[in-house]
Each structure stands twice: as C-alpha cells, then as structure tokens.
Amino acid sequence: MAGRGHPRPDCGGAIVKRINTRRIKAKISYPVAVFAELVGVHPNTVNNWVKHEGLQRVEGVYPHLIYGQDAIDFLNARQQKNRSTLSLDEFNCLKCDAPRKAWEGMAAIESINTKKALLRAVCESCNGKISKFISLKNKAAIEETFLIQQLHPSALVESTNTNPSSETKGV
Numbered sequence: 708m709a710g711r712g713h714p715r716p717d718c719g720g721a722i723v724k725r726i727n728t729r730r731i732k733a734k735i736s737y738p739v740a741v742f743a744e745l746v747g748v749h750p751n752t753v754n755n756w757v758k759h760e761g762l763q764r765v766e767g768v769y770p771h772l773i774y775g776q777d778a779i780d781f782l783n784a785r786q787q788k789n790r791s792t793l794s795l796d797e798f799n800c801l802k803c804d805a806p807r808k809a810w811e812g813m814a815a816i817e818s819i820n821t822k823k824a825l826l827r828a829v830c831e832s833c834n835g836k837i838s839k840f841i842s843l844k845n846k847a848a849i850e851e852t853f854l855i856q857q858l859h860p861s862a863l864v865e866s867t868n869t870n871p872s873s874e875t876k877g878v
Contacts, residue, residue, distance in 0.1 A: 725786060728779045736765060736772040746782070756781070795845070796852050798837035800830040807832055814853040816846070828853070 726746045731737075743750040753773070756762040762781045765772040793799060793806050800807040809828035817825045819840070826849065827838045841849060849855075 726782050728782050731775050731779050731782075733776040733779055735775045737775065737778070738770045738772060739764075740770070742773045742778065746778075760785070793839070795848060798826075798828060798830070798839050800833065800835060800837050802833045802835040803830060807837065809837070809853060810834065812852070812854050814849075814855060816841075816849070816855060818843075826853075 726748075730745055731742075737745065739753050740750050743753045746753075753762070757764050757771075757773075760781075763774065763777045765774065796808055796812075797806040798809065799805075807830045810831045814826050814828040817827060819825055822843055824841050824843055824846070825838055826841050827836065829835070830837045
C-alpha cells in the first residue's frame with residue numbers, strides 16, 4: 708500500500724492522503740477488499756468509512772460491495788471538506804497547521820518559470836518557513852500586499868531569527 712501523506716494531529720497522528728478518484732469506475736461495484744486496494748487503504752479503513760462516515764454499500768450481499776459512483780461522491784466530498792481557501796496575504800503554515808500571515812509582511816519571490824513563482828516568507832506565529840506558489844499574473848497585487856525582499860530566501864529566514872527583545876542592553 709504505497710502512498711504518501713502527512714500526519715494530522717486532529718486525526719490521532721494518522722496519515723491523511725489524497726485519493727485519486729479517477730481510478731474508480733462509476734458503473735462497477737467493488738468488493739471491499741478490492742476497493743481498498745484500488746484506493747490504497749486498508750480494508751478496515753473502508754469498513755470504518757461505511758460505519759462512521761456514511762459510505763454506502765450494497766445491502767444483503769456478501770461479500771460487501773461498494774458502488775463505484777457512491778464511492779466517488781463520498782471521497783470527493785470527504786476531500787473537499789479538508790480544503791481551505793487562503794486570501795492573498797495568507798500562507799498555510801505546516802508547523803501551525805493553520806492559515807498564517809507573513810512576519811511583518813515581508814516575502815521573497817523566486818521565479819519558477821514564465822507563469823509561476825514561489826512566494827517565500829516566515830510565519831508570524833512560529834517563525835517557521837512558509838511558502839506558496841503564485842501565478843505571475845498576480846505579481847502586481849503581491850507586490851502591493853507584501854514588502855518584497857531582494858534577499859535570498861534563506862537569508863530572510865536567518866534575519867528573522869534575531870529577536871530585538873533578546874539582545875542584551877548596555878550596562
């Protein structure tokens with residue numbers, strides 16, 4: 708069951724991953740074990756989805772079957788509720804696991820190609836590195852929103868680690 712994911716504290720440290728629903732055929736009914744293998748989860752996970760989260764299965768048939776279209780609808784709804792829309796001045800901080808703003812409104816832009824760039828900054832809450840991809844169509848709005856630094860992004864992170872309150876005062 709190869710798959711990539713990241714631990715989520717609200718799920719008891721369980722690995723949460725995106726499931727490709729395009730692999731599921733809408734007009735086919737799948738046994739639980741086959742469906743679990745298809746989406747890359749354990750069969751017990753599918754049974755928990757049926758018992759606790761509302762995934763429908765065919766009643767009165769053994770082995771238990773899952774309708775393909777019901778599974779697609781269930782997984783799409785499940786993945787959609789975990790998405791969040793960020794405003795232009797927000798980043799998704801992986802340390803805080805929440806939308807956060809850049810420290811003092813400073814950011815650095817690193818061009819990826821002619822259409823995309825990477826906007827890097829420092830989280831205002833935890834001082835962790837935060838970044839997000841932006842379209843270069845929005846570059847003017849980004850430059851109005853943030854104080855764009857011409858420094859290399861690692862230099863921006865190093866400069867934020869110096870806290871003015873931690874400096875010793877002269878005697």
